[in-house]
Amino acid sequence: MGITQLEDQQLAGIVMWIPGGFVYVAAAAIAFLKWLGETEHHTRQPGLRRSAVLPALVASLTPLMLGGCGNSDPPPGTGFGDPAHGRAAILAFGCGSCHTIPGVLNARGLVGPPLDHFANRVYIAGMLRNNPENMVIWLRYPQTIVPGNAMPNMGLTERDARDIAAYLFTLD
Template identity: 50%
Template sequence: MTGRLSIMLMCALALAACSKTPSTPEPITGGDPRAGRALLARYGCASCHKIKGIAHADSQVGPPLDAIRSRGYIAGVLPHDTDNLIKWIRHPRQVVPGTAMPELGVSEAEARDMAAYLYSQ
């Protein structure tokens, strides 16, 4: 009986380890990096940017988005902080009129998630 109990316990632990756990919010942005990754793909960010962890994200139209945390400025004009990154993602043409980066209709929550993913890389 203890052998059977041990096997059941091991199976339960294995299943628990394989279950999909919710992504932990990134502390700086409060966003969900897992959701941000999906949003970066859905909004087509890879068509212009190189983004680590996103399939086919190797374009060089816009700057690469790896190591974004270490950059001093966003779009060359905004001092780099979380709020400014979110602002840039949501409304790039308000920050830099005439920029090639399109207004995509990204919500505040989506921009937080996207920033969380970029910061996690």
């Protein structure tokens, strides 16, 4: 249709985001008006005009909605995960008993391959193209990718795997 894939995605994002946002505003407005009606009933405050409430509410919520307008998906490698937490997770999961990993205390294992220069490697385990998304898959499910290899599925969460991947990608 004459637009790039990226533009198409951005368009889809806008289309989904706008109605989604208004549903929340409408729901909040209705709940607020209901609540206001109840308190008005009890206290009979003449000063508060209902007609003034909705525009005020929308005006106060709009900046909140627009706050989500920026590109919230950081590019892989930078905002992909938290490398500092990843390094701590590598230590906690004991990856260093099998791997030699620069910058990680006592990570001098020789069971698996050394994990130095991982930012520049082409493949993960000779099977997956090396990128952060594939690294998360490998770290969580090595036995699915290479059944029977010596690296166990260790029950990493998506978050742990993303952080560890982020750390490995600092190794160039």
